[in-house]
Amino acid sequence: MTAKLKVTVWNEFRHEQHNEKVRSVYPGGIHAAIGEGLAGTADVAYATLDQDEEHGLSESRLAETDVLIWWGHMAHGDVKDEIVERVKRRVLQGMGLIVLHSGHFSKIFKTLMGTSCDLKWREADEKERLWVVSPGHPIAEGIGEYIELPQEEMYGEHFDIPQPDELVFVSWFEGGEVFRSGCTFHRGQGKIFYFRPGHETYPTYYNEQVRTVIRNAVKWAAPTRRDYPTYGNHKPLEAIGNKA
Numbered sequence: 001m002t003a004k005l006k007v008t009v010w011n012e013f014r015h016e017q018h019n020e021k022v023r024s025v026y027p028g029g030i031h032a033a034i035g036e037g038l039a040g041t042a043d044v045a046y047a048t049l050d051q052d053e054e055h056g057l058s059e060s061r062l063a064e065t066d067v068l069i070w071w072g073h074m075a076h077g078d079v080k081d082e083i084v085e086r087v088k089r090r091v092l093q094g095m096g097l098i099v100l101h102s103g104h105f106s107k108i109f110k111t112l113m114g115t116s117c118d119l120k121w122r123e124a125d126e127k128e129r130l131w132v133v134s135p136g137h138p139i140a141e142g143i144g145e146y147i148e149l150p151q152e153e154m155y156g157e158h159f160d161i162p163q164p165d166e167l168v169f170v171s172w173f174e175g176g177e178v179f180r181s182g183c184t185f186h187r188g189q190g191k192i193f194y195f196r197p198g199h200e201t202y203p204t205y206y207n208e209q210v211r212t213v214i215r216n217a218v219k220w221a222a223p224t225r226r227d228y229p230t231y232g233n234h235k236p237l238e239a240i241g242n243k244a
């Protein structure tokens with residue numbers, strides 16, 4: 001039996017402390033609701049922006065993390081560049097990264113994508129339907145043709161990301177826009193999944209199907225157990241030419 005995956009759920013955790021509406025939806029913080037959805041699947045640890053000097057993301061914490069989940073919104077600029085660099089290094093070494101909702105504008109996502117990651121948005125309590133466009137993809141396992149969320153924030157195209165390696169979900173919104181809501185990327189040895197829903201004033205992270213997607217994404221993004229590749233000057237494996 002293989003050991004349980006180690007997941008660190010990172011949450012900015014500012015809205016919940018400053019906004020009564022958000023606190024009423026997520027009294028324990030958004031991270032707690034996300035972690036609850038992973039119960040039984042992974043060993044979950046939590047980290048938050050203001051918990052310590054390193055935003056809860058010490059070298060040792062990251063070294064012990066198979067998959068990091070990232071939720072941030074109002075304080076992307078408060079995340080220290082050295083910590084972003086540290087997380088990026090771990091992703092390139094193989095740690096999985098799941099970026100949720102407004103994390104599209106986080107420093108870590110932008111640096112790994114290399115584009116503006118900008119998009120259209122609107123808060124109008126509208127319906128969202130996330131269509132599965134890669135039914136054979138492991139992240140869509142257990143999901144029907146679509147996930148319907150009665151109320152969400154709208155994110156619309158164009159979403160300024162590099163062409164995803166795989167597109168798993170495409171959202172339709174009541175107001176007419178569409179959005180690439182579930183995208184996979186590979187960077188170095190690491191796997192990255194961006195998943196759109198999860199605005200802080202809606203109970204999205206209690207939705208069973210949303211939780212299933214995040215659980216599936218954790219398994220998909222888990223590191224592949226193998227030695228890190230060797231780079232640089234390399235001795236030939238075979239004799240080259242007629243040097244025998």
Ligand code: ZN
Nearest residue numbers: 102153199200
């Ligand atoms: Zn939002």
